[in-house]
Amino acid sequence: MATLHDGIVQPHQTRGDLRIDCDVVVVGSGAGGATTAATLAEAGLRVVVLEEGAAYTTAEYSADIPEMLGKLMRGGGSTVMMGRSPVPYLEGRCVGGTTVVNGGMCWRTPEHVLDAWVTERRLGHLSAQRLEPYFELVEQVIDARFQDPGSEGGVNDRFKAGADALGWKLSRNRRNQRHCVGSNDCVTGCPSGAKRSTAETWLPRFYAAGGRLFTHMKVERVLTQRGRATGVAGTLLDPYAKRRFRIEARAVVLSCGAIQTPLLLQKNRLGKPCGHVGRHFTIHPNIKMAARFDTPVDSMRGTHQAWQCVEFKETDGILLAPGAIPLAFMSAVFPSFGPRLAERMRDYRYIATGGILVDDHAEGYVKSVLGLPIIHYDVTDADQAKFVRAAALMAELYFAAGANEVYTPFHHLPIIESPDAIAKLYAHPPRVQDTEYFTAHLMGTCRMSSHPKAGVVDPNGEMWDVAGLYVADAGTMPGTIGVNPQVTIMALARVIAERLADRLGRKVPRAAGEAVTAAA
Amino acid sequence: MSSNFAFRGYTRRVARAVVDAMVPRWPEFEADLTDDVLEQVEDFTRNYPPFVRFGVVAMLYGLEFSGPLVLDGLKPTSMLDREAAIARLEKVADHPIPQIRMMVMLPKIMVSFSAYSRPEVETFLGAPRRAWRANRKAFRDRLVQIDARRGADPATPEPLVDAGVRPEDYLRFEPTPA
Ligand SMILES: Cc1cc2nc3c(=O)[nH]c(=O)nc-3n(C[C@H](O)[C@H](O)[C@H](O)COP(=O)(O)OP(=O)(O)OC[C@H]3O[C@@H](n4cnc5c(N)ncnc54)[C@H](O)[C@@H]3O)c2cc1C
Numbered sequence A: 001m002a003t004l005h006d007g008i009v010q011p012h013q014t015r016g017d018l019r020i021d022c023d024v025v026v027v028g029s030g031a032g033g034a035t036t037a038a039t040l041a042e043a044g045l046r047v048v049v050l051e052e053g054a055a056y057t058t059a060e061y062s063a064d065i066p067e068m069l070g071k072l073m074r075g076g077g078s079t080v081m082m083g084r085s086p087v088p089y090l091e092g093r094c095v096g097g098t099t100v101v102n103g104g105m106c107w108r109t110p111e112h113v114l115d116a117w118v119t120e121r122r123l124g125h126l127s128a129q130r131l132e133p134y135f136e137l138v139e140q141v142i143d144a145r146f147q148d149p150g151s152e153g154g155v156n157d158r159f160k161a162g163a164d165a166l167g168w169k170l171s172r173n174r175r176n177q178r179h180c181v182g183s184n185d186c187v188t189g190c191p192s193g194a195k196r197s198t199a200e201t202w203l204p205r206f207y208a209a210g211g212r213l214f215t216h217m218k219v220e221r222v223l224t225q226r227g228r229a230t231g232v233a234g235t236l237l238d239p240y241a242k243r244r245f246r247i248e249a250r251a252v253v254l255s256c257g258a259i260q261t262p263l264l265l266q267k268n269r270l271g272k273p274c275g276h277v278g279r280h281f282t283i284h285p286n287i288k289m290a291a292r293f294d295t296p297v298d299s300m301r302g303t304h305q306a307w308q309c310v311e312f313k314e315t316d317g318i319l320l321a322p323g324a325i326p327l328a329f330m331s332a333v334f335p336s337f338g339p340r341l342a343e344r345m346r347d348y349r350y351i352a353t354g355g356i357l358v359d360d361h362a363e364g365y366v367k368s369v370l371g372l373p374i375i376h377y378d379v380t381d382a383d384q385a386k387f388v389r390a391a392a393l394m395a396e397l398y399f400a401a402g403a404n405e406v407y408t409p410f411h412h413l414p415i416i417e418s419p420d421a422i423a424k425l426y427a428h429p430p431r432v433q434d435t436e437y438f439t440a441h442l443m444g445t446c447r448m449s450s451h452p453k454a455g456v457v458d459p460n461g462e463m464w465d466v467a468g469l470y471v472a473d474a475g476t477m478p479g480t481i482g483v484n485p486q487v488t489i490m491a492l493a494r495v496i497a498e499r500l501a502d503r504l505g506r507k508v509p510r511a512a513g514e515a516v517t518a519a520a
Numbered sequence B: 001m002s003s004n005f006a007f008r009g010y011t012r013r014v015a016r017a018v019v020d021a022m023v024p025r026w027p028e029f030e031a032d033l034t035d036d037v038l039e040q041v042e043d044f045t046r047n048y049p050p051f052v053r054f055g056v057v058a059m060l061y062g063l064e065f066s067g068p069l070v071l072d073g074l075k076p077t078s079m080l081d082r083e084a085a086i087a088r089l090e091k092v093a094d095h096p097i098p099q100i101r102m103m104v105m106l107p108k109i110m111v112s113f114s115a116y117s118r119p120e121v122e123t124f125l126g127a128p129r130r131a132w133r134a135n136r137k138a139f140r141d142r143l144v145q146i147d148a149r150r151g152a153d154p155a156t157p158e159p160l161v162d163a164g165v166r167p168e169d170y171l172r173f174e175p176t177p178a
């Protein structure tokens, strides 16, 4: 039986209330937190990571989906944001954060997005040229690479066949994996050890540099003195005793994710003067589609997503993609239940699933009201028009691949029976409130800005309103990026961490072969 | 943190009626899933934060007394026979007002996740996930050993044909009959 790394400290290994002194305390161990912590520890700083969730070994990622949702996800996977149509979303809550449950797709921030950050937001240090070595380093550390040939599986093959038949442009995904063998269980923790979440990449580097990660530590308070952050405090979620902790540090980094970080700041009444905490929330809303074929697709076998169709990406902000998901998740794609759903699921082996993602223009918000999280997002009518067009394109792709029926997430038109019936989508365009969405990409709630009036953190990742308090997670993105975000989050976190190390009088060492040059 | 939450008394009766209407049934599949899935739904709910738990119970009661909303009489859903309960919940799910449809959403997801992740259902539908996962773990261990022998860990993967792994065999799987 594999054991956890020595760098991980669990509640049973400590007694009573905890008090620790260190140089930097990082809250959260996901994409942003793990990258920041490893970078700072390797610079020789005494770094402690506090993670609310537990640590698991690969062997502990079981096939029991409800159990894994309970263990790995915040709220057992019950999280939903409100708006004209409620949007379910997932947040990882374990060592490795959401990178443990994500699909592993690795995309750099598109150049046109970085250009806009430089020209419109005046964040010159985020230019494509300046970030290039950071992307290279991140990809190297997390093993962003193409799939082994043959591991793609039926869901990806049908999608590719459709796109090829129509002459639409496909991009091959790189994913953070080593020999992903297509078990198609990414969302409940990779059972084969192939996926390279931060628990397998940045965190081992952090432990090797002397860093310590404490599990079950829920941070509730950010300690401040005369406008400067001095540490954090909270509750140790020990099932056997009520315990508290208090960590004093020269700098505090919040990496709790784009929802939990602003909630924590709001509960502590921090960042109020800037007025941007929790605002500018973007989510890359996503809808699911499915199609039935005459011959088996066998979606159980194959990787989650091997390619994306980028034909309409630059012109229309529409991304079409295959998306293999386990049987139980497929059952949630269809709006029915009981006998109707049972009949549909009888065809399970013949069904391929996919998703559509649009570059969103709406902005939602994250608010703490009487201690309760209020997460709000409304798809705009313009973005909905994009979804309708995208659904029509996806149906066209599936029919071109040989599908005999296509399933949509639209209440009044759940099935498209033939290519001719696609026109019905335009004849009676589905409204936002008649559409089922999902999102996995939460961003922008503590955005970086070049001016105190325009965002929450400065170009170094430090809060404009609180000295010594940094944010390094999906919230710091200055705007929506239109691609899967983990590589962007890690690259920005690395920039922030290097600058922080510099301020604390340390230089980040370069291992042989590492591409990064110092942040200017 | 999980609580010691459980569906009790009348709430249990309501939850059972909703689960019973929502679990899948097929003529060739003999097991009745209602009680097992009810337990799983209870486990799910236990892991939810208190305000979501409250929401789940509120939605169940909403469905229990949804008759008037869908012009289906006053009888509580838990007092209907199974066919009538299914028909009523389908009317709720098809309702033109989105907020009414929403009452079905969370219970439906909880029941579907629970029912369709049961090993007997997965196997019945042709997705024996547990066996597949074991097969994949063993297969990957073999690839890792091949890498170690070859001293290679190519960033752009090549077919491991020389080591006897052809792309067309990569996902090969012949489950042993249960
Ligand atoms: C299903 C799914 C699929 C995805 N697929 C992809 C993909 O293929 N490619 C991609 O690029 N991105 C993907 N993403 C998104 C990506 O994984 C996230 O954007 C990224 O992990 C977010 O990084 P983060 O650092 O902001 O937060 P997280 O990775 O979520 O980490 C935050 C951590 O902070 C901890 N925490 C929160 N609050 C506290 C507190 N108060 N005290 C202590 N600890 C706390 C949490 O437990 C968590 O571990 C996916 C996401 C999901 C849900």
Ligand code: SF4
Binding pocket: A104, A177, A179, A180, A181, A182, A183, A184, A185, A186, A187, A189, A190, A191, A192, A193, A194, A195, A302, A303, A304
């Ligand atoms: S498809 Fe399976 S093997 Fe590949 S990364 Fe996901 S969970 Fe791991």
